[in-house]
Each structure stands twice: as structure tokens, then as C-alpha cells.
Amino acid sequence: MATAKSNxxxxxxxxxxPSPGRTTSGANSVSASDLASTRRRVVDAQNxxxxxxxxxxxxxxxxxxxxxxAEGDFVSFIGPSGCGKTTMLRVIADLQQPSSGSLLVNxxxxxxxxxxxxxxxxxxxxALFPWRTIEKNLKLPLEIMGYTEFEQQQRVERYLxxxxxxxxxxxxxxxxxxxxxxxxSIARALSFDPALLLMDEPFGALDEIVRDHLNEQLLHLxxxxxxxxxxxxxxxPEAVFLSTKxxxxxxxPGRIIDIIDCDFPVDRSVEIRExxxxxxxxxxxxxxxxxGHSYDE
Amino acid sequence: MYQRKLSxxxxxxxxxxxxxxxxxxxxxxxxxxxxxLAAGFCAGAALLFLLAAWLADARSILPGLLGAFASGTASxxxxxxxxxxxxxxxxxxxxxxxxxxxxxxxxxxLANIRRLRGxxxxxxxxxxxxxxxxxxxxxxxxxxxxxxxxxxxxxSPSAAAARFAASLPILAGDFVQTFIRGVLIGYVIGCGxxxxxxxxxxxxxxxxRGLLPLGNFFSxxxxxxxxxxxxxxxxxxxxxxxxxxxxxxxxxxxxNAIAGLAAAGHIERDLMRSYAASHSQSLTKLYLPAAxxxxxxxxxxxxxxxxxxxxxxEFFGTPTQGIGFRISTEAxxxxxxxxxxxxxxxxxxxxxxYGFVTLAxxxxxxxxxxxxx
Amino acid sequence: xxSSALALPARTSRPWAQHPLxxxxxxxxxxxxxxxxxxxxxxxxxxxxxxxxGFEREETPYTTLDILSGTMDAERPLLPSPHQIVxxxxxxxxxxxxxxxxxxxxxxxxxxxxTLLGFxxxxxxxxxxxxxxxxxxxxxxxxxxxxxxxxxxxxLALAPIFIVALGALGLHGLLPKSIISAYxxxxxxxxxxxxxxxxxxxxxxxxxxxxxxxxxxxxxxLRWPASVPYLFASLKVAxxxxxxxxxxxELPTGAExxxxxxxxxxxxxxxxxxxWAALVAAAVLAxxxxxxxxxxxxxxxxxxxxx
Numbered sequence: 001m002a003t004a005k006s007n008x009x010x011x012x013x014x015x016x017x018p019s020p021g022r023t024t025s026g027a028n029s030v031s032a033s034d035l036a037s038t039r040r041r042v043v044d045a046q047n048x049x050x051x052x053x054x055x056x057x058x059x060x061x062x063x064x065x066x067x068x069x070a071e072g073d074f075v076s077f078i079g080p081s082g083c084g085k086t087t088m089l090r091v092i093a094d095l096q097q098p099s100s101g102s103l104l105v106n107x108x109x110x111x112x113x114x115x116x117x118x119x120x121x122x123x124x125x126x127a128l129f130p131w132r133t134i135e136k137n138l139k140l141p142l143e144i145m146g147y148t149e150f151e152q153q154q155r156v157e158r159y160l161x162x163x164x165x166x167x168x169x170x171x172x173x174x175x176x177x178x179x180x181x182x183x184x185s186i187a188r189a190l191s192f193d194p195a196l197l198l199m200d201e202p203f204g205a206l207d208e209i210v211r212d213h214l215n216e217q218l219l220h221l222x223x224x225x226x227x228x229x230x231x232x233x234x235x236x237p238e239a240v241f242l243s244t245k246x247x248x249x250x251x252x253p254g255r256i257i258d259i260i261d262c263d264f265p266v267d268r269s270v271e272i273r274e275x276x277x278x279x280x281x282x283x284x285x286x287x288x289x290x291x292g293h294s295y296d297e
Numbered sequence: 298m299y300q301r302k303l304s305x306x307x308x309x310x311x312x313x314x315x316x317x318x319x320x321x322x323x324x325x326x327x328x329x330x331x332x333x334l335a336a337g338f339c340a341g342a343a344l345l346f347l348l349a350a351w352l353a354d355a356r357s358i359l360p361g362l363l364g365a366f367a368s369g370t371a372s373x374x375x376x377x378x379x380x381x382x383x384x385x386x387x388x389x390x391x392x393x394x395x396x397x398x399x400x401x402x403x404x405x406x407l408a409n410i411r412r413l414r415g416x417x418x419x420x421x422x423x424x425x426x427x428x429x430x431x432x433x434x435x436x437x438x439x440x441x442x443x444x445x446x447x448x449x450x451x452x453s454p455s456a457a458a459a460r461f462a463a464s465l466p467i468l469a470g471d472f473v474q475t476f477i478r479g480v481l482i483g484y485v486i487g488c489g490x491x492x493x494x495x496x497x498x499x500x501x502x503x504x505x506r507g508l509l510p511l512g513n514f515f516s517x518x519x520x521x522x523x524x525x526x527x528x529x530x531x532x533x534x535x536x537x538x539x540x541x542x543x544x545x546x547x548x549x550x551x552x553n554a555i556a557g558l559a560a561a562g563h564i565e566r567d568l569m570r571s572y573a574a575s576h577s578q579s580l581t582k583l584y585l586p587a588a589x590x591x592x593x594x595x596x597x598x599x600x601x602x603x604x605x606x607x608x609x610x611e612f613f614g615t616p617t618q619g620i621g622f623r624i625s626t627e628a629x630x631x632x633x634x635x636x637x638x639x640x641x642x643x644x645x646x647x648x649x650x651y652g653f654v655t656l657a658x659x660x661x662x663x664x665x666x667x668x669x670x
Numbered sequence: 671x672x673s674s675a676l677a678l679p680a681r682t683s684r685p686w687a688q689h690p691l692x693x694x695x696x697x698x699x700x701x702x703x704x705x706x707x708x709x710x711x712x713x714x715x716x717x718x719x720x721x722x723x724g725f726e727r728e729e730t731p732y733t734t735l736d737i738l739s740g741t742m743d744a745e746r747p748l749l750p751s752p753h754q755i756v757x758x759x760x761x762x763x764x765x766x767x768x769x770x771x772x773x774x775x776x777x778x779x780x781x782x783x784x785t786l787l788g789f790x791x792x793x794x795x796x797x798x799x800x801x802x803x804x805x806x807x808x809x810x811x812x813x814x815x816x817x818x819x820x821x822x823x824x825x826l827a828l829a830p831i832f833i834v835a836l837g838a839l840g841l842h843g844l845l846p847k848s849i850i851s852a853y854x855x856x857x858x859x860x861x862x863x864x865x866x867x868x869x870x871x872x873x874x875x876x877x878x879x880x881x882x883x884x885x886x887x888x889x890x891x892l893r894w895p896a897s898v899p900y901l902f903a904s905l906k907v908a909x910x911x912x913x914x915x916x917x918x919x920e921l922p923t924g925a926e927x928x929x930x931x932x933x934x935x936x937x938x939x940x941x942x943x944x945x946w947a948a949l950v951a952a953a954v955l956a957x958x959x960x961x962x963x964x965x966x967x968x969x970x971x972x973x974x975x976x977x
Contacts, residue, residue: 093571094570095567095570095571114570114571114573115573116573117572117573119571120571121567121568121571123564123567123568124564125564127562127564127565127568129565129582129583129586130664130665131586131589131662131664140572140582141572143582144569144572144573144574144578144582145572172664174664174666404808404812405808407811408807408808408810408811408812409807409808422811425811425812425815426811426812426813426814426815426816428812429812429813429816430816447838449834449835449838450835450838450839451835503696503697503700504697504701505697506697506698507697507698507699507700507701508697508701510698511698511701511702511705514957517906517910517956517957517960518910518952518953518956518957519910519913519914519917519952519953519956521826521914521917521918522917522929522930522933522948522949522952523949525933525934525936525937525945526942526945526946526949528937529748529937529940529942529945530716530748530749600822601821601822601823601824604824605824605825605826605827608824608826608827609826609827609918612830612918612921613921613933613934613937614937620827621827624827624830624831625830625921628830628831628833628834629830629834631834631838633831633834633835636830636831637831639827640823640827640828640831643823643824643827644822644823644824647822647823647824648819648822648823650822651822652822
């Protein structure tokens with residue numbers, strides 16, 4: 001059953017215990033919460049629940065989840081399998097409908113947001129079409145959304161450059177490595193300039209070294225485009241490294257255990273993973289996971 | 298070990314040739330030595346076999362094959378003698394055995410080559426079945442002519458080929474009637490409507506779930522039996538044959554296309570949903586390209602079925618033209634060489650049709666994993 | 671994974687429509703009902719002019735209703751209505767003693783015997799050929815391309831030759847027909863079995879090598895069990911081809927017995943109802959044979975651990 005901690009949600013109310021990751025030097029004590037309250041709310045979820053029937057009875061995939069995401073945030077969802085993090089992402093994307101609760105994305109219902117192409121989704125697998133070249137794969141959403149040929153070409157060039165894959169336009173997906181394919185997938189999600197980027201364990205299938213490299217690239221991308229990113233992962237270092245906010249979830253029923261604000265220096269590299277501040281935040285995440293019985297059978 | 302067997306084989310072939318010099322090719326006919334040309338070829342073959350036996354590895358392929366060619370030519374020359382043809386005995390068959398043995402050894406030798414790469418390997422890969430087939434055709438030829446098998450029972454390949462060459466106008470007319478009019482038109486209509494129905498079945502789930510079991514059921518039925526009914530409806534000429542082909546090709550195409558349209562992965566479908574793509578956009582950009590391997594599978598199956606259907610439909614009645622018509626009437630007349638010529642025509646048409654579809658498949662589904670392994 | 675599950679509201683509003691039996695059979699039954707309805711309409715449409723001309727010739731007064739009922743019960747209709755076919759079929763099956771020349775059972779048995787004999791011969795030969803090909807590299811590279819090529823050739827067109835040639839040798843009746851059936855079905859079985867016998871994962875073959883298994887042991891313990899699904903798939907194809915072969919084999923010599931013979935005579939004498947009844951008999955035979963192979967397959971699969 002839900003513990004008392006599970007419904008803490010509003011952005012900024014975590015001031016009570018300053019998070020170890022936050023740099024609170026005197027001059028810069030404009031707290032994130034003040035900034036947050038002036039930023040637009042991109043996602044506003046109230047009491048989202050999702051239940052479905054299986055052969056073994058009812059499963060509460062999501063149970064009274066409350067979440068607000070402000071513009072420009074990088075929010076990670078972390079938890080074990082079955083905690084509902086992917087489900088929450090899919091509900092926001094209108095790929096699944098909640099059983100109850102209200103959800104506003106960019107001020108509209110989830111379905112309206114989807115029809116208005118408000119977000120780009122990056123899946124666990126690159127999901128590139130093998131019969132299209134990289135160039136044509138990037139043009140896929142643009143064709144569907146009715147951009148002109150000229151615009152399509154421009155965007156392809158721009159976003160391929162952004163993921164450092166200029167020159168690969170005529171190649172086919174199977175000629176690229178897994179990491180490169182996933183970068184193409186990210187470029188494709190950005191190509192039509194959505195306000196929101198939803199990413200479901202995009203680096204899960206890649207090895208550690210490639211993953212580190214791509215983490216840095218993603219960070220750089222986020223800073224230069226200023227998009228709001230919702231990122232699902234099961235890797236604690238990845239979540240702590242990338243996010244401004246970490247949402248720790250636990251299963252049975254799927255709910256939020258803790259929301260941790262995170263504020264590392266903007267030009268960080270993977271080396272900060274060994275710093276004490278980083279390890280403190282990671283420890284807090286792990287405590288949240290234990291509290292949610294994520295490490296039990 | 299393998300080399301010993303190779304040597305042994307070629308030595309046996311040499312012995313067979315030697316035997317041919319002693320036995321006479323046919324009762325009451327002049328011996329081999331009295332025929333300079335044939336004897337010359339046999340001697341040459343024997344020498345080449347000895348060379349191959351001595352080399353006994355991959356290098357023996359060339360002398361072995363040349364020897365096979367020489368002894369084969371010798372036996373064919375012998376067959377020109379009316380005393381030999383139809384009543385061949387020991388001396389003749391010894392040469393045939395030598396030729397067959399060396400041909401088989403050539404096949405075995407080629408098949409055991411492992412180290413080639415690229416272009417040369419491809420040449421060898423084609424050479425092996427071709428050599429095997431050539432040996433079979435050779436045996437057929439000398440067997441029929443040497444034993445004097447009645448042409449009613451089994452004509453020789455050369456007789457069939459001669460008849461083929463002599464009957465080109467008739468064959469061309471049959472080809473147009475059966476293939477161009479019956480097969481092609483029926484194939485296009487049948488496959489096209491099968492695909493259309495599959496697209497509708499994907500759109501309307503209820504239709505799909507009802508159609509798939511029925512489609513599977515009808516694919517298994519002997520649909521050629523529908524031919525006489527089509528004759529009753531469309532008359533004797535090619536439309537009834539085209540109608541049979543339409544029916545035969547419809548079901549495999551619709552069953553395969555329905556499976557193909559369901560083949561697009563969940564993630565790709567979610568992707569299209571996230572783009573708020575319309576159903577026709579999803580169809581043309583995702584479902585149809587993903588279904589192409591299945592569609593081509595059906596196109597290949599249908600290529601064969603269509604030809605069979607058209608020919609068999611003609612067994613039930615047709616005006617004076619058509620491959621099936623010619624086969625059944627010439628068979629009734631016991632003119633089996635014409636029948637084989639028609640079968641050769643049907644075989645060529647079938648292989649060309651299938652090859653064409655395969656080429657198209659390779660061009661459009663080059664991206665499929667099965668081509669990349 | 672939760673991603674493919676649907677989120678259902680707590681109460682379903684139309685429980686009967688979600689019932690598994692209904693969901694499974696409703697579409698097919700609807701489709702069949704629609705087909706029968708279309709058939710009736712087509713029968714009326716196609717037989718209309720025939721029936722009307724019949725009335726005109728006999729100079730009897732007629733109304734539209736007369737024509738309507740006439741189209742559904744014509745003697746030599748262009749398209750018999752479903753009940754006519756069903757009646758003719760039942761009549762053919764139950765109306766005559768099983769071995770009488772007009773009984774559909776008699777003709778079915780004739781064709782069935784040729785089919786089964788050909789099927790068994792073809793299956794044995796095809797499996798033997800596949801075993802040889804898998805164990806001999808030479809055969810695989812020389813013979814297999816020809817077998818694959820032969821699939822593109824209209825093999826059924828060879829039927830008349832066989833009949834004539836074997837007839838000249840003095841063989842009539844059951845044997846030539848079964849030889850044709852055997853010839854037709856041994857190709858798909860050979861190809862299917864080759865695919866099946868070579869289907870085991872290279873990892874599993876390597877495992878057998880680490881145990882120094884002899885080729886015979888590899889065959890019995892690995893290749894043969896792995897090929898069972900392929901075997902049954904090709905057996906189903908082969909049994910229907912064998913039936914087609916037996917039917918077609920009855921055509922060239924104008925045989926007197928067998929389903930092919932019934933089709934031929936129905937076609938010659940314009941007896942369309944008889945034709946359709948024979949077709950239904952062929953369909954029943956085909957689905958029966960495939961059904962039996964399927965049942966055997968399912969019991970074998972269950973014993974081999976499928977669920």
C-alpha cells in the first residue's frame with residue numbers, strides 16, 4: 001500500500017532539506033524553486049492511475065501518481081522493472097490511456113498534444129526503418145507532418161550535424177553501429193522541433209563505454225536546445241549524471257517514492273561520477289529504491 | 298584417402314576404355330579399332346584418365362572432364378552407326394561407363410573444393426549442378442538410343458530438342474496463348490485482388506479474422522477442379538484459364554499479405570502513433586514496406602501455381618492452342634517428343650518467370666536480414 | 671511487458687461480445703453466412719436468363735416469382751444454388767450403395783487410394799532423399815539445385831506423359847496415378863526435410879561435437895527432432911498436392927472412376943450440379959486429409975513439449 005511519502009510532488013517544495021547536489025553558494029542563492037514557479041508547466045499530472053486485468057488478476061501499473069514538470073527540466077524516472085516508469089511515459093505520450101486522473105501536456109490533453117505533435121519519442125530500440133536510408137529515416141516524421149522538400153532537407157542536415165553524424169545520409173541502418181543508430185533515432189525525434197522529448201531507456205542496449213559517450217552528447221544536446229526531457233532509465237549513475245530532477249518509483253503498485261532535485265555544474269563530464277556530491281545523490285536514490293522494496297524479490 | 302579413391306576411380310575409367318577396345322560395340326558390327334575417329338577419342342580419353350589418376354587432386358578436374366568429354370563424344374559417334382543404335386552391347390557400354398564415371402568424379406572433385414572465394418566460388422557453385430545435370434542428360438541420351446527404347450515410351454533429349462527447334466512457330470503460339478494470356482493476366486488480377494483484400498482486412502479487423510481461416514482452407518483445396526466450371530462460364534478460350542489462375546493465386550497472396558501486414562513491430566507502430574500519422578500514411582510508410590518479404594513469398598509461390606493452373610485448366614478443354622492442349626493431344630497421339638518439347642517450353646517459361654520475380658524481390662527487399670547474413 | 675497490455679475500465683460494458691468463444695468464431699461464421707448469401711444472389715442473377723428462356727421456349731405463362739424460384743432449382747444451372755449442391759452431395763454420398771458407380775463414396779475411394787499410396791511413396795522417397803542430401807556434401811551441391819529448380823517447373827503438366835508411357839508398358843489404373851502423386855509430392859517433402867534437418871542452431875551442433883557424437887547420433891538426437899515441425903508442414907502441402915495429382919491423373923485417359931472422372935463427365939455432359947458435388951467431395955477429402963495430418967502433428971507436438 002502507498003506510504004505517506006509517495007505523494008510528494010510539487011516542484012520547489014523540496015527546499016526543506018537542501019539536496020546535497022545543489023550548489024547553494026551565497027550569491028547564487030536564487031533557488032531553483034523561484035525559477036521553477038516562473039517557468040511554464042509542460043506536464044501536469046494529477047492522481048494518475050492505471051489498472052489492467054491479466055490472467056493472474058488486476059495489476060496496478062500506476063497508482064495515484066502526481067507529477068509536475070517545468071519547461072527546460074531534465075527529469076529521470078528510475079526504478080526496477082514493473083514500477084510503472086515506462087507506463088507513465090507512455091501515458092504522457094498518449095500511447096496508453098490512464099484509468100483515472102487528469103493529465104495536461106503543454107496545457108492540452110495528452111491526445112491533443114499528440115495530434116499537435118508536441119513531443120518526440122525515443123524508444124529502447126532505434127526503430128529505424130531498414131528500407132530507408134538514414135536521410136529518409138530522418139525525413140519520415142517530416143513527410144508525415146507535411147514539411148516542404150526544402151525544409152526537410154535543411155532539418156536533416158541540421159540535426160544530423162547536431163548528433164555528429166554528417167556524412168551518413170546515404171547509409172542504411174544496418175550499416176551503422178547500435179550507438180550510431182540510437183543517435184539517428186534521437187535526431188529524428190528532434191527533427192520537427194517538439195517542445196518535449198520522451199526517452200524510454202534509449203541507451204539500455206548499449207555497452208558502458210558507448211553509453212558514457214552518449215550521455216555526454218545528450219547533455220550537450222539538451223543544453224543547446226533547451227528542450228524539456230523526460231528520461232526513463234534503470235541506471236542510477238546515468239540518472240544522477242543527466243538530470244535536474246530524479247523521480248524514484250517503485251512497483252506493486254507503481255508509485256513515486258521520492259523526487260530528488262539535482263543541480264550539478266552545467267559543463268559536467270562523466271568524471272564527476274566519482275565526486276562525493278554525486279555519490280551522496282546516488283545514495284539517496286538507492287535509499288529511495290530500498291524504501292520502495294525494489295531490492296526485494 | 299580421398300585421393301586414393303579418386304585415383305582408383307580414374308584407373309577404373311581407363312580400364313573401361315581398354316575393355317571397349319576388346320569387346321565389340323554391338324553384335325555383328327565392326328570393332329572399335331576399325332572406327333578411326335571413335336578410337337582416337339577413346340585413346341585420348343584413356344590417356345587423360347591416366348593423367349588424372351596420377352594427379353589425384355584438384356588439378357585432375359580438368360583432365361578428368363576433358364576425358365569425359367572425349368569418351369562421351371566417342372560413344373555418341375558410335376551411336377550414329379545403325380548397327381549399334383538399338384542393339385548396343387559390352388564395348389559400347391564400357392565407354393558409357395567410363396564417361397559417366399569420370400563425370401561423377403568431376404562432380405565429386407568440384408564439390409570438395411573449399412578454399413575459393415568470391416567469383417571463383419560462384420563459378421564452381423554453378424558448375425557442379427550443371428555438370429551433374431549434363432551427366433544425367435548424357436545417360437538419358439545414350440540409354441534411350443543404345444537400348445533402342447521406343448520413342449513412345451521415352452524419346453531421347455536430342456530428338457526432343459530437334460522437335461523443339463522444328464516446331465518454334467507452334468511453340469510460340471502455345472506460349473502466347475497459355476502464358477501471356479492465361480497466366481500473366483490471371484496472375485496480375487489474382488495477386489492484385491489478394492493484396493487489396495489483405496489491406497482491407499488489416500483495416501477492418503473483423504474482416505481479417507473471418508477471412509484468414511477461410512483463406513487457409515481454400516488454399517489447400519484442389520482448385521484446379523474449378524476449371525470445368527470456368528469453362529462453362531467463360532467459354533473455352535483463355536478467359537476461363539485466366540479465371541482459374543485468378544482463383545488459384547488469390548488465396549496464397551491474401552493469406553501471406555495479411556501475415557505480412559501484421560509483421561510491423563510494436564515499436565514502429567507506436568512511433569507512427571506518436572507522429573499522429575493517418576492510417577493511409579502508416580500503410581504506405583510502414584505496413585506495406587514491412588510486408589514486402591511476405592508479399593514476395595506469395596508472388597513466388599503463385600508464379601509456379603499460376604503456370605500449373607493454366608496448363609491443367611487446358612486439359613479440360615481449350616481451342617486449338619495452348620501448352621496444356623498440346624501436351625494432352627500429342628500425348629494421345631503418342632508423339633512424346635513434341636510433348637517433351639512443350640514441357641521444355643513450360644519449364645523454361647516457369648524458370649524465367651520465377652527468376653524474374655526473384656530479381657524483383659532482391660531489388661525491393663535488399664534490406665531484409667535474410668540477405669545480409 | 672506492460673506496454674502491450676490494454677488499460678480496461680473496471681467494468682466491461684458488453685460482456686457477451688468479449689466472450690472468447692464468440693470472439694473466436696463470430697468473424698468466420700459471419701463471413702461464411704455472407705458468402706452463402708452472395709452465392710444465392712449470384713445464382714439468381716446468373717441463372718435468370720437461362721430460366722426465362724426456358725419458359726419462353728415452352729410458351730408457358732410465367733411471373734417474376736416463377737423465374738426466381740426457377741433459378742434456385744434449375745436442372746442445368748450456370749451456378750447451382752447452395753442447397754442444390756448440398757442435396758446433390760448428400761444424395762451422392764448416402765443415396766447409393768457405397769460401391770455403386772454413381773456413388774460419390776466410390777469415386778472418392780478410388781481417388782483416395784491413389785492419393786494415399788502416392789503420398790506414402792513420395793514421403794518415403796522424399797525423406798530418404800533429404801537424409802542423403804544432408805549427409806553428403808556432393809549430393810547437396812549437385813542435386814539440391816535441381817530439386818529447387820524443379821519447383822519452378824509445372825510438374826503437373828507431366829501427368830499425361832506418365833499415363834501414356836506407363837499405359838504403353840501395360841500399367842493401368844491405380845499404379846500410374848499413384849506414381850504421379852508420388853512424383854508430385856516428393857519434391858516439397860524433400861525440400862522441407864532438408865530445411866528441417868539443417869535447422870538446428872550451430873551452437874547445438876557444436877555441443878554434439880564436444881561429445882564426439884557420431885553422425886548417426888546427431889541425426890537421431892538432434893536433427894530428426896528439430897525437423898519435425900518442418901516435416902509436418904511439408905506433409906500437409908504434400909497431401910493436398912497428392913490429391914490434386916490423383917485427380918489430374920484421371921483426366922488424360924478419360925478414366926471412368928474417381929473424382930477427376932466425375933469432373934470430366936460433368937463437364938462433358940453439362941451436368942453442373944454433378945460437377946459441384948464432385949468438387950465438394952474433393953474439398954471434403956482435402957480438408958479431411960489435412961485435418962488428420964494436423965491432428966497427428968498436434969499429438970506429436972504435445973509429446974515433444976509444445977503447449
